[in-house]
Amino acid sequence: MASSQSRRAPASPEPAELFERLGVHITPGTLERALTHRSYAYEHGGLPTNERLEFLGDSVLGFVVTDHLFSVHPDLSEGDLARRRAAVVSTRALAKVARRIGVGRFVRLGAGEARSGGADKDSILADTLEALIGAVYRDHGSVAAAALVHRHVMPLLDEPDLMRESTDWKTVVAEAASRHGLGEVRYVIEGRGPAHDPRFQATLTVGGRTYGSAVSSSKKQAERDAAAEGWPALEATLPVRRG
Known part of the structure; x- marks a missing residue:
């Protein structure tokens, strides 16, 4: 043994x-x-x-x-x-x-x-x-x-960069818009480039107001990046929560 x-x-x-x-x-x-x-x-x-x-x-x-x-x-x-x-x-x-x-x-x-x-x-x-x-x-x-x-x-x-990449900014934007009654959240997509190498530009609008845009090779990533780009401007319009 x-x-x-x-x-x-x-x-x-x-x-x-x-x-x-x-x-x-x-x-x-x-x-x-x-x-x-x-x-x-x-x-x-x-x-x-x-x-x-x-x-x-x-x-x-x-x-x-x-x-x-x-x-x-x-x-x-x-x-x-x-x-x-x-x-x-x-x-x-x-x-x-x-x-x-x-x-x-x-x-x-x-x-x-x-x-x-x-x-x-x-x-x-x-x-x-x-x-x-x-x-x-x-x-x-x-x-x-x-x-x-x-x-x-x-x-x-x-x-x-780490904080940005680790955060679901689309959810952050959607929750803020709902919580504060800001109106409909939309991502306007425009395609460009050849079929083998497409590029999509997503523009974030909340309640008809534009907050940010981004370009990526996929629609979903363009939307995520647009939400990340637009969040600081959107956040600046929100009332400060205390307590």
Whole structure:
């Protein structure tokens, strides 16, 4: 019968560079768990994976981001708060943070997953970052975990491109128009260009007033981009909500 020692893979040395980039130290056992993808665990006799820490980190992340947005933006509606939170805790956003830190080089992957580029997959990077947040919470508590989130995730709120790409602006426009009785929301489409390379210009109108336009190779994307372009002008006409 195989001993428990033979079923375990040798522990990786402590990655000082990762600790430096994270801004916090994680104990060896907790770190090993946080970096162990299920593909690696399966190939090494069923080691514990990072999925439980990921679950924990996801909850910590959601609370810290929600608390920050609620405190810093007292005038934002529930819907606006939810949209901003969704943008910064999305898989794409968290993967972006993980790449900046260099998490991919330290994730323990199975051979097949490693060959298929798993170390740079958004889903794996995002899940591992959440596991690291959970690991910091387990090792050092809520204050240290919150500091980690503020240090690395909260700056995403200042990146307009990410916020824009992560938001369903057509829904934002439609909800605002309905809530404030602004009239019908329409996207006027004009096609141009050859059949093999079409371009569509969408112009957003609300209550007959034009707010923005955009051009794309698909009608749906042109409408989404027009909504994003037109939202600042539309928002400026809305009454300020307080309380």
